[in-house]
Amino acid sequence: MYMTMVEIRALSRRIPAIIDSTPEELQFWMDDAFDVINNYCQQDFVYEKQAVKQGRATTNTLVYLPKVLSGDVAVADFSGNTIFESSTSSTAASGSFFNPSGSATAATSGQIIEVFPGSFVIGYYRNNSIERTRTAEILNVRGDWGYALTADDLLFDGLNTLRDLYEAHRVNIVFHNSADSLNPVISPAATDFASAAILLNELKGVINSHFGDFVVHNVADTNVSTLDDVTDTQSAQVLLADLKAKFNAHLKKGGTTTSVHPNIDDENIATFSADFAGSVMPRAIRRAFLRIVQRIALRDEAEDHRQINSPYTSEVLGDGYTYDLSNGTLRNLIRPEEAHMLLPFVNRGRVVI
Numbered sequence: 001m002y003m004t005m006v007e008i009r010a011l012s013r014r015i016p017a018i019i020d021s022t023p024e025e026l027q028f029w030m031d032d033a034f035d036v037i038n039n040y041c042q043q044d045f046v047y048e049k050q051a052v053k054q055g056r057a058t059t060n061t062l063v064y065l066p067k068v069l070s071g072d073v074a075v076a077d078f079s080g081n082t083i084f085e086s087s088t089s090s091t092a093a094s095g096s097f098f099n100p101s102g103s104a105t106a107a108t109s110g111q112i113i114e115v116f117p118g119s120f121v122i123g124y125y126r127n128n129s130i131e132r133t134r135t136a137e138i139l140n141v142r143g144d145w146g147y148a149l150t151a152d153d154l155l156f157d158g159l160n161t162l163r164d165l166y167e168a169h170r171v172n173i174v175f176h177n178s179a180d181s182l183n184p185v186i187s188p189a190a191t192d193f194a195s196a197a198i199l200l201n202e203l204k205g206v207i208n209s210h211f212g213d214f215v216v217h218n219v220a221d222t223n224v225s226t227l228d229d230v231t232d233t234q235s236a237q238v239l240l241a242d243l244k245a246k247f248n249a250h251l252k253k254g255g256t257t258t259s260v261h262p263n264i265d266d267e268n269i270a271t272f273s274a275d276f277a278g279s280v281m282p283r284a285i286r287r288a289f290l291r292i293v294q295r296i297a298l299r300d301e302a303e304d305h306r307q308i309n310s311p312y313t314s315e316v317l318g319d320g321y322t323y324d325l326s327n328g329t330l331r332n333l334i335r336p337e338e339a340h341m342l343l344p345f346v347n348r349g350r351v352v353i
Helices: 005-010 023-041 090-094 151-170 193-211 233-251 283-305 336-345
Strands: 048-057 069-077 082-085 111-115 122-126 137-145 314-316 322-324
Touching (some): 005 283, 023 283, 023 336, 151 193, 151 233, 193 233
Antiparallel strands (some): 048 137, 069 082, 069 137, 111 122
């Protein structure tokens, strides 16, 4: 959902239908509003952490997917060959054209992925001058799908994920000369900002200490985090993004006797989103969702109190509009102002995965 029941009640104090509703009634209205927005935008925005979804590729624009993708995004063909991976190319991550021809991750040459931040399409093209009518191809797209409900949700999820990945990495003797028993994480998983701040500050300390251990490593890794301890939400977000980047860089240093690790650790790569501007539920979607829930609640309350023998009732129900209840429904749940807010999220007329 795009808002919680608690938020909806708090923002609807002047609407008795919502304040006096049961949880079951409010959930029913929320489900209806969710469907209304999804039908209008042809996609939902509910957060799914690092889920893999399949798209069917055809000849021209080969797969349409929503912009609601964050974290480290990867695209692979049906055979498992990597076509695109945002974590290996800053160009692709920033949204410009990425041509992996000659890249270590390229399956074949002549493949291009377009990533357009702010819109909803990843287009996949393959140069094909011989067979113009090639058959469809399945693409597997991995990423964080949908918007996190709040910045705190994204922070806690990423932080707890990094905690688990670090713990798995430090004791693995395939990637180290011996397990690191000196730098465990003591703090529990974060559940609120206070616990998140404690865990982040501790995690920075143990990760830096682990990097510098030249006993478990072949050589020390000097690429440590130099940021200050967490004092507020913004500093927590910046520190988490910094730790993710440095941790991932640390894992990739390996494979020789002079590199940090005896072997590269490709099992514990952090792929969660640390994009707190682009991965959090847009205010426009939340606002439209709230208004639609309120209108559905007002409709149901009005219908409950209509005279059973009255074929037509037109009432102003408190939000500046006159509602036509002649057919037992509330017309135009999405008003022009909501349509304007939601228009950037309409997915070019295509139904998404």
